[in-house]
Amino acid sequence: MLNKFFLISLSLLISACGNIPTSSSVNIGPEFGSNDQNSIIRVIASRPQPGMSQEQIITGFLNASASSDNDFAIAREYLVPSKKNSWNPTKSIEVYEGQGQFEFINENQIDFSAALHSQVNETSRIVFANPEDQLLKTFKLEKVDDQWRINIDFDGLVISKTDLDRSFSFYPLWFVDPTKTFLVPESVILPKAITANATRLMQLLLLGPSEQINNTVITAFPKGSSLSIDSVPITNGVASVSLNETVLKAASLERQLLASQIVKTLTRIPEVKSIQIKVGTQNLSILNAPLNQTASTWDKFYSDSNYSNVAYFISENKLWKNNAETKSLTGKTEIDSKLWSYGTSNRSENLYALVDETKTNLIINSYSPEFKETIFSSSNIGNPKIDVLDTIWVTLNNQVSVFSSDKKLNLIAQNFAIEDIAEIIPAPDASRVLLIIRSVYGTELRLANVIRNPDTIVLTNIRKIMRDGFSITKAVWQDETNILYLDSGSQPVNVYSLDISTGASRNIYSINGAQDIASRSGQVTMLEINDGTILQRITGEWKVISNSQSPNYPN
Template identity: 25%
Template sequence: MRTRIAALAAACALALAACTSIPTSGPVSEGTGEVEGAEPIVPFAEGPQIGDSVNATVSGFIQATAAGFASDFSVAREYLTVPARNQWDPLAQVTVYDSGALTPDYDEGAGKVVYSVPVAAWLDDAGRMVEAEAGTQSQLQFEVAQDVGAQWRISGLDDGSLLAEATFNRVFLPVSLVFASADGTTVVPELRWLPQTNVATWAARELVAGPSPWLANAVTTGFPAGSALAVDSVVVTDGVAAVQLASQSAGTPEQRALAEQQLRLTLTALPGIRDVDVTVAGVPLVAEEADTLTREPVPESVAAVFIDGRLGLWDGDELLVVPDAVGALPAGSDELATSYDGTRVAFRVDRDRIVVSDALAGGAPDLIPAEDAGRAQGTMEVTTMVEGADLVAPSFDRYGWVWTAPAVDPDGVTAVAEDGTVMELDARWLAGRVIEEVVPSRDGARVLVVSRAGNQTVAEVVEVVRSEAGEPLSIGEPLQVGANLGRAIDAIWVDDLTVALLGTSSGDESAPLWLVSVGGRTTEDAAVPDAVSISARHGDRSITLVSRDGTVRERAGTGWSQIATGVDELAYAG
């Protein structure tokens, strides 16, 4: 103890000396403008002390484990017996628990210490997160024994590590691994949670290993099977990450170009990295950088609207509608969607037809101000794409396909091309549920399915297997996302890794708004009390709500700002 106090006093003296060296006068100098990434905060690790009790030994081990992600877990292993330290795999799984004190239960007769842990999330050995529902408890058991020196040590434990949520957020970093869509044009990210210490190495290793099974058939990667790092360390010097690949990692010229882009886009998104230098067997992977990958399409700032029984546009300033001669909406029209090129809209009629119209194809010049509109002449022409009982709201993907599904007793989802080609995509895992929403991601490689199983809302993301021409061929097995979700009435993609679900409200209560990270955590925000639909361009700051009384609101700081009135529905592309 005296030694630690002396060390702390010395550190304080050095800190004070450093403060006295800060200049207080002289000319102002211009800096470089470059800020290096901050080093991660590493929890303090202390080995076992002589005479530690059983509980002190186990709690000391848990604390030392948190520091192990910045080292080799050597201090944590000091708490284990020799056989246990040789067998324990701390990276097999990380259990993240709600921050707070853990109370152990020591069974002296059985030589076991048991913790009941309130779980927030789990991570597997590749950094894939599974979020836990509120109230989830996990039982962790440690067997203890005295060594030859009569000191308590842990003799038996499950593989994996236990981290408090506050500690987890300091030592782990969310990393987007970049893959490509089936046509090789668009970035498709997969979120992983990786230790901040040596995060570039972790990210490169997982990227080279490839996408998770649930996404693998919907994306392409430039790393052939068997690819690996030649040196299991990515060294960052002056902002440049040096990645050395093994010889089997070099594929065709097209694969090498894609692999370089994947590494560059993945690693330069990390703190302190601005470029990459990729070599294979000591030779540059590519002679010249290519830029064939683009980010997901962002909807234009113009949205389609339903207003007073007419189809129209909101251009961010004015509400416009189709001329009187185009006609009114068919009776029973709802659930508006807009194509990414702005030439078509889709909507539902009487809940049993999905129709499309190109009445907005000409844009604003062909429309009139809503206040100048007269009496619509008849009913506008539409083309029926899908017929069926109780259909889900339509959505567009970036290839122009319209997606829907039967809400009750579904066995799959339906996608329809502009030319009328229909693809019925099997999804028997939906049997027995009620589908609420089917929304393709903007990159086209995934689709969000929100369903209800009994009283439970289930949000899932599945891969979309496509031909190179963009034709959807099948959808995969679901990845459940989100936790603690209530009844949802609308859902959208906010960006390439985030979906938003709008809940219901009663009375003056604000409707819940859940933001769900695909592969991450769920946060709950508040919409407005009477919100009935939601749309967005890019990012949660662009979310737009339509209320039951026709008021349109968009994000403004921590609240919502009114931007239009009299609107029945509003939809940006998607």
């Protein structure tokens, strides 16, 4: 069941459902603060009035459901007496999109239908719907003292996408990759109750990762860890987290990791500038940690905190490094003397994956004396990518494949056909990958988690990260939570930015002929154009690199 805290003060958070025919059941009060992600909208619910029609009663109930005051007391007034106490509004939330419709079945039944956008489950995780999915709710009505009331037979809330965007915020919870090297996010959605969300986020963080990803990430908190005080107060920008004594079981590295989990999670709240971590009333001893920990305290666990690599690209079949407005060869004779179709390295530039001029040989080499070169032959080899664990992801003859430095690995996609995956793009944390998949709707984005074994890579929890987008041809990670992708459904090609923690995308560029992209946060964005040039974005202007293609940044 959804913790009731999840929906606390919805009377202050959710506006009337704008796509449902309305009566005077809800009045929206003034907004407090700016209308941004954390602004609060006050909603005043109205009680049922004598003589309301069946449709007005249903509309009034849906609107009054926006107020959780006194355990949704006003919404319960729209129900028959036998259901007033048994209806459970905190079980889940169903979110619809577009124009909802009422269908009058008979005087005792009205159906409400709309396109289903998403569902929020009992652990505050959002699950996006498929395009054909529909929300259908049947409302049964009876007369009580000659007034229509709802004999409700479902639990949970129904709200519009507009209300979701206006009244809820997405927050990433941060867990740890199995190598204990990087933090990995998992998003939850909470109402915009600024003073209370720090507590709820800590409660969710301590519960650990969801069932869907708990076999791909870990938590540094010892089993049984909890808040010693069921509140995380924020005073002058400092959040105080008081944990129980179980956390003292954590070793030195685990204490650093759990501190980084807390800090990275809570500093997403704008009001939180730093965090104090305590056991009871005493400060938790953490190696190299100040009393007030900030986001930068644990940069070493953020996979993109010190990213400084420049992009690679191909020009005249040579592999070049792009230094803003200049270019240079790699400086390695074995690479610079040969012709290539694609090429990249890992971040340390001590492992390279290159594809020869004919696109029939994948060469993996460090170009150091102790390393033996490995060559894999195929046809139509694509642009390889090396993740931070030195795993190579590439397409061979239109089939996605994965390699270590010296062998091909088995690749398994749980509950998904490998042949339907067009491309795999590893995340900076190496625990997740983006997939461009072929579906009945076109080419779409998916996100998957990665399970690594010595000879096998398993893609699990393959899921939608947005509801729309069916002509996606390329995608890249900008950082741990943001990606750029090309939608080639029409010309000019649209370049979108997508926050995968929220599913919100926005069009940032429209470029004729764009067919590939390279971008990282803080680095130059590069677009390959189908006329054989690369456009790079420098100081707000597009500049041309002629006779060039296949840009990429090391992962």
